[in-house]
Amino acid sequence: MTQLADTDVAVVGGGFGGLSAACYLADAGADVRVVEKNAELGGRASVLERDGFRFDMGPSWYLMPDVFERFFDHFDRRPEEYYDLERLDPHYRIFFKDGDTCDARGDTEYMQELFESYEPGAGEAFEEYLETSRHHYETAMEKFVYVDRSRLRDWVDPDVMAAAPIGLQLVGSMEGHVEKYVEHPKLKQILQYTLVFLGGSPKNTPALYNIMSHVDFNLGVYYPDGGMGAVVDGLVELGEELGVEYVTDCEVEGITRGRDGFIVDTATGEYRPDRVVANADYGHVERELLPEHERQYDDDYWDSRTYAPSAFLLYLGVEGDIDPLEHHTLVLPRDWDGHFEQIFDLPSWPDEPAYYICAPSVTDDSVAPEGHSNLFVLVPLAPGLPDTEALRQSYRDEILDDIAEHTGVELKDRIVLEERFCVQDFVERYNASRGTALGLAHTLRQTALLRPSNRSSAVEGLYYTGSFTTPGVGVPMCLISGEHTAKALIDDQR
Numbered sequence: 001m002t003q004l005a006d007t008d009v010a011v012v013g014g015g016f017g018g019l020s021a022a023c024y025l026a027d028a029g030a031d032v033r034v035v036e037k038n039a040e041l042g043g044r045a046s047v048l049e050r051d052g053f054r055f056d057m058g059p060s061w062y063l064m065p066d067v068f069e070r071f072f073d074h075f076d077r078r079p080e081e082y083y084d085l086e087r088l089d090p091h092y093r094i095f096f097k098d099g100d101t102c103d104a105r106g107d108t109e110y111m112q113e114l115f116e117s118y119e120p121g122a123g124e125a126f127e128e129y130l131e132t133s134r135h136h137y138e139t140a141m142e143k144f145v146y147v148d149r150s151r152l153r154d155w156v157d158p159d160v161m162a163a164a165p166i167g168l169q170l171v172g173s174m175e176g177h178v179e180k181y182v183e184h185p186k187l188k189q190i191l192q193y194t195l196v197f198l199g200g201s202p203k204n205t206p207a208l209y210n211i212m213s214h215v216d217f218n219l220g221v222y223y224p225d226g227g228m229g230a231v232v233d234g235l236v237e238l239g240e241e242l243g244v245e246y247v248t249d250c251e252v253e254g255i256t257r258g259r260d261g262f263i264v265d266t267a268t269g270e271y272r273p274d275r276v277v278a279n280a281d282y283g284h285v286e287r288e289l290l291p292e293h294e295r296q297y298d299d300d301y302w303d304s305r306t307y308a309p310s311a312f313l314l315y316l317g318v319e320g321d322i323d324p325l326e327h328h329t330l331v332l333p334r335d336w337d338g339h340f341e342q343i344f345d346l347p348s349w350p351d352e353p354a355y356y357i358c359a360p361s362v363t364d365d366s367v368a369p370e371g372h373s374n375l376f377v378l379v380p381l382a383p384g385l386p387d388t389e390a391l392r393q394s395y396r397d398e399i400l401d402d403i404a405e406h407t408g409v410e411l412k413d414r415i416v417l418e419e420r421f422c423v424q425d426f427v428e429r430y431n432a433s434r435g436t437a438l439g440l441a442h443t444l445r446q447t448a449l450l451r452p453s454n455r456s457s458a459v460e461g462l463y464y465t466g467s468f469t470t471p472g473v474g475v476p477m478c479l480i481s482g483e484h485t486a487k488a489l490i491d492d493q494r
């Protein structure tokens with residue numbers, strides 16, 4: 001394709017949204033340069049390698065394989081030309097803090113029996129819930145996610161009218177939606193847990209995100225051999241094949257619109273592209289890189305957003321095995337509502353933490369030296385929380401004790417490598433607004449058209465991509481975001 005011949009595009013930030021947009025734009029004939037602050041590409045999907053351990057620092061759940069297939073298909077490629085996938089079974093293990101435990105699996109009959117064992121009739125309710133979720137997913141993806149509807153006029157469309165009755169039923173909360181199907185608190189937690197992928201709580205996330213259950217139970221949970229870093233490498237390799245240039249260790253310090261295009265200032269010099277696609281956090285670009293008159297939103301707007309949680313992360317290299325932890329393990333609290341309150345309503349370090357443990361060495365022996373295990377622990381935290389060395393140390397001790405108490409796995413005396421990452425690291429490493437791990441939460445006020453737009457209305461030729469704009473949070477959504485942004489740029493060029 002040559003729609004963008006003789007067009008220079010600078011992509012500011014090498015996260016999944018930026019890498020995806022770069023591929024689409026280069027494929028359309030543009031000269032594309034990705035300018036990334038850090039030494040590695042991948043953004044929040046960075047990789048930490050030390051002493052024979054390889055940790056995915058961010059995403060670890062490869063969900064929605066259909067989206068990755070569709071992405072590579074656009075370039076006449078297939079994901080397996082770049083990385084190998086393994087379907088996980090179980091998808092994850094859950095430890096409830098009352099001593100109960102169960103596995104979530106892709107086998108619907110098994111899940112129905114599990115639900116029935118907690119609540120009579122819940123087996124059938126689960127099947128019904130999942131069928132509805134499948135239907136909502138297919139409608140949402142086809143009519144709303146793959147189609148970029150970032151402007152009001154994109155909503156004046158017969159497809160939107162046809163889907164309106166479903167949409168109106170789904171503006172209530174996920175909490176209310178799940179309660180229509182099951183009553184048992186643990187079953188509600190299983191169906192609501194997937195909201196953490198969207199950075200929301202059951203109270204503030206619209207019911208339409210029940211589609212995440214179809215993603216989890218029907219589409220399945222996969223692992224790319226070598227970890228999510230292998231997917232980043234795949235996108236970078238594809239970009240290279242398409243002619244994308246990558247500049248790392250190069251922080252952008254300012255973006256200004258000149259007469260014939262843009263001036264992108266960096267610590268080591270300036271670029272003068274015709275168009276800019278910003279993948280760095282939207283608020284950072286608006287507030288710190290653009291001159292005031294070229295911003296679309298004021299400080300009040302950014303201060304009043306609902307940011308998705310930050311996280312306290314412990315990356316641990318451990319001697320020996322970690323049975324009975326699975327590749328993905330969740331440890332869920334007794335006080336479910338209290339846990340979300342401490343993230344969204346009364347920000348504080350959780351008294352009774354809920355957390356996720358990722359242990360890829362259960363599946364992949366290349367991520368840890370022989371005789372060792374590789375795991376990270378992720379505790380969701382309110383964004384912007386105070387983050388001091390003393391807090392990290394005491395919380396680290398608390399979490400390790402909690403793991404021992406609730407899963408039976410003693411880690412403390414066999415840790416051979418340990419790194420911590422928390423709110424302030426998100427700010428420093430990614431220029432993340434309030435240290436959010438995920439971007440803007442998917443509340444009703446921050447969904448679809450109500451998210452910041454992928455086209456700047458203030459500066460012609462400036463676009464945004466990634467988890468702050470449409471369609472939203474998570475690796476698959478950022479891949480689609482890159483496509484939408486590239487398409488917007490190409491359409492405007494016409």
Ligand SMILES: Cc1cc2nc3c(=O)[nH]c(=O)nc-3n(C[C@H](O)[C@H](O)[C@H](O)COP(=O)(O)OP(=O)(O)OC[C@H]3O[C@@H](n4cnc5c(N)ncnc54)[C@H](O)[C@@H]3O)c2cc1C
Nearest residue numbers: 013015017037043044058059060061252280466467474475
């Ligand atoms: C701990 C954690 C766990 C997660 N788990 C999952 C999961 O299991 N599955 C899933 O699908 N998603 C998961 N996510 C979400 C997913 O990782 C993100 O939604 C996605 O990777 C964000 O991509 P992005 O395009 O928004 O860019 P980002 O990854 O945010 O990248 C933006 C890039 O811009 C760079 N940048 C910032 N400022 C500048 C500047 N001034 N100049 C140049 N470059 C700059 C940053 O360094 C960064 O590389 C997780 C995220 C985290 C943090």
